[in-house]
Amino acid sequence: MKYLWASAAIAAAIVGTSAAQADTFNVTIEAPTVQNSTAGFSFSGKETFNSRSTGNNQSFVTDFGTGGVITGTYTGVDILAANQYGGAGGSGNFASTATTSGFSLSLSTTNSEGINYFGFWLSALDSGNTLTFSKAGTTLFTFTPSDVLAMVSGLPAYFGNPDSPFTGNNSAQPYAFLNFYNVDGTFDKVTFSESPTVGGYESDNHTVGFFTEQGGTPIPAVPEPATWAMMIAGFGLVGSALRRRVSKVALSHA
Known part of the structure; x- marks a missing residue:
């Protein structure tokens, strides 16, 4: 199975903004329209949010369908019904936040290996979407919108909602399943935040576990830092989409 090792360009961007x-x-990306991980696991589970009630600023505990092997506590998450911006498969519910504080997912497991993998269906990426991994209160890794754009820019198959009844909607923003593998250790918290607040951070099919095989494919010709920096600088020139009374900056692609 092919996988994407963090490129020099992406690593430089991360180190430059998150020295801690x-x-x-x-980080790997699944093929366009694929909405679940192709990684291999010794154990794993998935939260689809479809059994949750819709509403804002919710907190709840899930076992990701593992029968108690994994426990996850969501804090401050908005649960929304599927629309053009989110909802894997075009139905059910999805997780979202439109605040700089965002929502958190605290993780624990009865398995001695710990948790070293997180993956999710990222939909309608905007310039405020930020993902942070931590352990015992220490930040381990931060993934930013510029990193995603560098991976999918020039690949139009990743842009726009792929699912009926919203097929083709919101065509200026990426939709993709991303995999995150901690090759050095484990983590116990994932935080989704919208900073700056330009829209919402939509996600679905949250998958957690201990990976044994990395899935996903590399994206060729990742731009150098100066290239994607200019792309990010141009976010405001691309236009915006009205979403829940918030303007959401669109990402351009070739």
């Missing part, structure tokens, strides 16, 4: 990071994370 301590662990190496390999």
Whole structure:
């Protein structure tokens, strides 16, 4: 199975903005329209949010369908019904936040190996979407919108909602399943935040576990830092989409 090791360009961007990071994370992207991980695991589970009630600022505990092997506590998450911006498969519910504080997912497991993998269906990426991994209160790794754009820019198959009844909607923003592998150790918390607040951070099919085989494929010709820096600087020129009374900056692609 092919996998994407963090490129020099992406690593440079991460180090430049998050000096406190301590662990190496390999990040891979699944093929367009694939909304679940192709990684291999010794144990894993998935939260689809479809059994949750819709509403804002919710907190709840889930076992990701593992029968108690994994315990996850969500704090401050908005649960929304599927729309053009989120909802794997075009139905059910999805997780979202539109605040700089965002929502957190605290993780624990009865398995001695710990948790070293997190993956999710990222939909309608905007310039405020930020993902942070931590352990015992220490930040290990931060993934930013510029990193995702560097991976999918020039690949139009990743842009726009792929699912009926919203097929083709929101065509200026990426939709992709991302895998995060901590190759140095484990983590116990994942935080989704919207900073700056330009829209919402939509996600679904949250998958956690201990990976044994990395899935996903590399994206060729990742731009150098100066290239994607200019892309990010141009976010405000691309236009915006009205979302829940918040303007959401669109990402351009070739």
